[in-house]
Amino acid sequence: MLVTGVGRHLGARFAAELRRRPGVDLVVGVDVQPPGPALRALAEPDGPAAPYRFHQLDLRRPAVARVIAEHGVDTVVHLAVSATGLGSTNRSAVKESNVIGTMQLLGACQKAPGVRRLVVKSTTGVYGSAPRDPAVFTERTQPKTLPGGGFAKDAVEVEGYVRGFARRRPDVAVTVLRFANIVGPGADTPLTDYFALPVLPTVLGYDPRLQFAHEDDVVEVLCRASFPAEPGTVNTGTVNVAGEGVLLLSQCARRLGRPTLPLLLPAVSWIAGLARQTRLVDVSPEHLRLLTHGRVVDTARLRESFGYRPVFSTPEAFADFAAAQSPGLLPLGRLTAVTDGLAALLGPEAGRTTGPGPTTPGTPARPHRPRS
Numbered sequence: 001m002l003v004t005g006v007g008r009h010l011g012a013r014f015a016a017e018l019r020r021r022p023g024v025d026l027v028v029g030v031d032v033q034p035p036g037p038a039l040r041a042l043a044e045p046d047g048p049a050a051p052y053r054f055h056q057l058d059l060r061r062p063a064v065a066r067v068i069a070e071h072g073v074d075t076v077v078h079l080a081v082s083a084t085g086l087g088s089t090n091r092s093a094v095k096e097s098n099v100i101g102t103m104q105l106l107g108a109c110q111k112a113p114g115v116r117r118l119v120v121k122s123t124t125g126v127y128g129s130a131p132r133d134p135a136v137f138t139e140r141t142q143p144k145t146l147p148g149g150g151f152a153k154d155a156v157e158v159e160g161y162v163r164g165f166a167r168r169r170p171d172v173a174v175t176v177l178r179f180a181n182i183v184g185p186g187a188d189t190p191l192t193d194y195f196a197l198p199v200l201p202t203v204l205g206y207d208p209r210l211q212f213a214h215e216d217d218v219v220e221v222l223c224r225a226s227f228p229a230e231p232g233t234v235n236t237g238t239v240n241v242a243g244e245g246v247l248l249l250s251q252c253a254r255r256l257g258r259p260t261l262p263l264l265l266p267a268v269s270w271i272a273g274l275a276r277q278t279r280l281v282d283v284s285p286e287h288l289r290l291l292t293h294g295r296v297v298d299t300a301r302l303r304e305s306f307g308y309r310p311v312f313s314t315p316e317a318f319a320d321f322a323a324a325q326s327p328g329l330l331p332l333g334r335l336t337a338v339t340d341g342l343a344a345l346l347g348p349e350a351g352r353t354t355g356p357g358p359t360t361p362g363t364p365a366r367p368h369r370p371r372s
Contacts, residue, residue: 001226002068004059004105005079005121007031009186012039014079014219019049021223028071029054030064031080032097059101065108068115075117075226076109078102081158083151083190084282091150098154099161106165109172117173119225120162124178124211124240124297125152129289138298139178139238150286159238173236175225180242180297180314183321184215190282194291196325197281200253201271204262207250208294211242214317217310224308233307240297243314249291252318257328265292 001018005011006029018027027050034040034056044052053071057063059080068076081098102120109115127137128147137143147153159176166174181191194200221241229235253260263271272283283291303309312320 001026001075001077002028002030002071002073003077003079004030004101005082006054007033007035007039008079008082009039009042009188010182010215010218011079012042013186013215014077014222015052016042016045016049017219017223018226019052020045020047021050021227023227024050026050026071027052028067028073030057030059030067032056032058058097059105060096062104062108064105065111068108068112072114073112074114075119076105076115077119077121077222077226078105079121079222081121081155083284094151095154098151099157102158103161106161110165110169115169115172117175117226118162118165119175119177119222120158121222122155122159122176122178122238123152124180124242124295125286125290126155126159126178127295127297128152129208129286129293129295131293133293133295136296136298137240139240139301147286150284152286173228175236176238177221177225178238178240178297179218180211180213180240182215182218183212183317185320185324187215187321190284190287191290192321193281194283194287195252195256195258195321198258198328200249200256200258200260201268202249202253202260202262203265203268203288203292206292207248208291209246209248209296210252210290210294210314211246211296212314212317212321213242214310214312214320217241217243217312217317220311221302221306221308224306230307234305235307239302239306240299241302241310242297242299243310243312243317244299245314246296247314247318249294255318255322256325259328 001024003011003015003018006015011031012035015027015029018024029052034054055067057067080101084094109118124137125147127141128143128145130145132144134141147156162174162176166172182189183192218241225235250260269288272288275281275283
């Protein structure tokens with residue numbers, strides 16, 4: 001099996017797990033930079049394990065075809081589609097790595113007769129985040145507005161090339177996994193960097209619904225997609241992957257003990273741009289739309305056809321992530337007491353004014369009242 005993106009935490013974890021699985025003869029990892037000491041240790045599982053070979057190469061170059069032929073690869077798992085680049089924060093370089101790198105990889109797979117299975121990591125960001133979105137996206141839902149840039153647009157282009165590959169090589173089992181925002185003790189994404197801020201800037205008047213996938217569930221889903229399907233299940237096609245349930249952004253902040261700073265959208269956009277320039281945190285326009293309007297996807301196909309029910313729900317996945325973070329400025333016990341007290345004072349109307357609306361992922365925190 002060949003795994004791209006092993007220079008990151010998720011890729012290293014997945015490669016290590018693959019080596020433990022029965023029936024795996026060899027795991028070949030590739031990335032533009034070699035893993036650091038911590039990731040190298042992570043990729044060395046305890047007990048019996050399949051051999052592991054690492055090749056440092058840039059997927060934008062045709063060298064990956066040589067690696068596939070050299071090792072007789074039959075399964076390719078493409079995890080190198082990412083919101084950030086290794087060794088470069090330049091947006092154009094990241095886009096080239098995502099899109100051109102995927103094109104080169106697919107070209108190599110197309111010419112390799114031994115390749116029989118392809119798994120591609122994608123994102124629920126392909127659905128976008130807009131005020132008129134449906135309450136829940138299914139795999140067949142067409143977004144009203146395609147992402148205009150950033151990682152989500154890269155993922156849309158990558159999925160288009162993958163569909164073309166599937167038509168040209170119908171003998172290859174192709175799976176596209178659209179993951180919700182990945183969290184966990186070791187997760188390292190722009191959104192987890194945002195949640196690590198001491199104060200969380202938010203868009204005034206909005207409290208979006210969010211979904212998360214725990215890194216343990218992500219690794220297990222990738223493993224299941226990398227082998228022939230179990231009886232009664234189908235592990236090909238496009239699948240949404242997220243923990244059950246949703247969390248409001250305000251609930252996430254309370255679980256972290258982080259105070260929020262509600263600002264008008266132009267002010268939040270300015271702060272996000274400043275944070276990107278100073279490399280404090282990479283809150284892109286697509287993440288800002290998510291933190292304004294939210295996004296929720298349907299996971300029925302994951303449970304019913306794919307045959308996997310995530311171990312962690314969305315609240316449980318975020319709780320495990322929060323437990324690994326540094327303490328917030330607000331003590332959790334005191335914060336809970338304050339919010340519970342406010343809820344008691346406001347009465348049952350509080351739930352209706354701050355909860356998510358019935359039709360849109362991101363809803364105003366207060367209902368609109370027409371002028372008299």
